[in-house]
Amino acid sequence: MTRQEIIHQIKKKKSFLSIGLDTDINKIPKHLLKYKDPVLEFNKLIIDATSDLCISYKINTAFYESRGLKGWESLVNTFNYLPKDTFSIADAKRGDIGNTSAMYAEAFFNPKSSEMDFDSITVAPYMGKDSVKPFLDFKDKWVILLALTSNEGAKDFQFMANDDAYLFEMVIKKSQEWANPNNLMYVVGATRGEAFLDIRKIAPDHFLLVPGVGAQGGSLADVCKYGLNKDCGLIVNSSRAIIYASNGEDFANAAREEAKKVQIEMANELKAIHF
Numbered sequence: 001m002t003r004q005e006i007i008h009q010i011k012k013k014k015s016f017l018s019i020g021l022d023t024d025i026n027k028i029p030k031h032l033l034k035y036k037d038p039v040l041e042f043n044k045l046i047i048d049a050t051s052d053l054c055i056s057y058k059i060n061t062a063f064y065e066s067r068g069l070k071g072w073e074s075l076v077n078t079f080n081y082l083p084k085d086t087f088s089i090a091d092a093k094r095g096d097i098g099n100t101s102a103m104y105a106e107a108f109f110n111p112k113s114s115e116m117d118f119d120s121i122t123v124a125p126y127m128g129k130d131s132v133k134p135f136l137d138f139k140d141k142w143v144i145l146l147a148l149t150s151n152e153g154a155k156d157f158q159f160m161a162n163d164d165a166y167l168f169e170m171v172i173k174k175s176q177e178w179a180n181p182n183n184l185m186y187v188v189g190a191t192r193g194e195a196f197l198d199i200r201k202i203a204p205d206h207f208l209l210v211p212g213v214g215a216q217g218g219s220l221a222d223v224c225k226y227g228l229n230k231d232c233g234l235i236v237n238s239s240r241a242i243i244y245a246s247n248g249e250d251f252a253n254a255a256r257e258e259a260k261k262v263q264i265e266m267a268n269e270l271k272a273i274h275f
C-alpha cells in the first residue's frame with residue numbers, strides 16, 4: 001500500500017487506528033475452542049466487527065510463532081483474511097546480517113514463498129544498514145524501524161546520548177540516508193507523548209507507528225498534539241484494550257464499541273488538519 005493510499009484510507013474512514021491482533025489462545029472466549037482453528041475464528045470475528053473503523057491491522061507474530069506449526073497456520077490464514085484496503089503490519093521485529101534479513105523479507109513479503117504479502121514489517125535498527133536494506137529492496141513495501149519504544153526498558157539504551165542527540169534520534173537521522181517517507185516509518189511509543197515534538201523536528205514527514213494507547217495507558221490526545229503532521233502521519237495501534245474488551249460471547253461487539261470510541265476521538269483530531 002502506498003503512502004497516498006494510506007492517506008486516502010485515513011480520510012475515508014476518519015481514522016488512523018491500527019488494531020493489534022495479539023491473539024493469545026489462552027485469553028479468547030472459551031466457546032471458540034470448539035473450532036478447528038480458534039485463533040483464526042476469533043480474528044475473523046474481530047476483523048468483521050471492526051474493519052470500517054480502522055485503517056490497519058498489526059499482527060504481532062510472537063502470538064503465532066509461540067504455537068508452532070498450528071500458530072503459523074493461524075498467522076497465514078489471518079493474514080489472508082485481512083481486508084485489502086487495510087494496511088497490514090507484520091510486527092515481527094526482525095533484522096540480521098544481510099542474507100538472513102533477505103530470508104526474513106521473503107517470509108513476510110513474498111507470497112510465492114510464504115503465502116503472505118504484508119505491506120510492512122517492524123525491524124530492529126541495531127545491526128545497521130545492511131540488516132535493514134533487504135526489506136527495503138522489496139518494491140512497495142514498508143520498513144517500520146524501532147526508534148523510541150513504549151516500554152520501561154527503552155531508557156536502557158534509547159536515551160543514551162552523545163553531545164548532539166539521543167540514540168533514538170541518531171537512529172532516525174541515520175536511517176533517512178537509506179530510505180524515505182514513502183517506504184520508512186518509525187515506531188514511537190504513545191507513552192512518550194512529549195518526545196513527539198522533538199521527533200517531528202527530525203522526521204517531519206514520516207509516518208509514525210504508535211503503540212501504547214489502551215492497555216499501556218498512553219495518551220492519544222498528547223500523541224496527536226505533538227505528532228500529527230499535514231498528512232496525519234500517525235498510525236496508532238491498540239491491541240488488548242480492543243480485542244479483549246470482553247471475554248464473553250459478545251467479544252466482537254465489545255471490540256467494536258472500544259474501536260468506535262477511539263475512532264470518534266481520532267475523527268475529532270483529524271478535523272484540526274482538515275481531513
Ligand SMILES: O=c1ccn([C@@H]2O[C@H](COP(=O)(O)O)[C@@H](O)[C@H]2O)c(=O)[nH]1
Nearest residue numbers: 060149150189211214215216238239240
Ligand atoms: O514500542 C513498542 C513496540 C511494539 N509494541 C507492540 O504493540 C502492541 C501493543 O499492545 P497493547 O495490548 O495495545 O499494549 C504489542 O504487540 C507490542 O508488542 C509495543 O507495545 N511497544
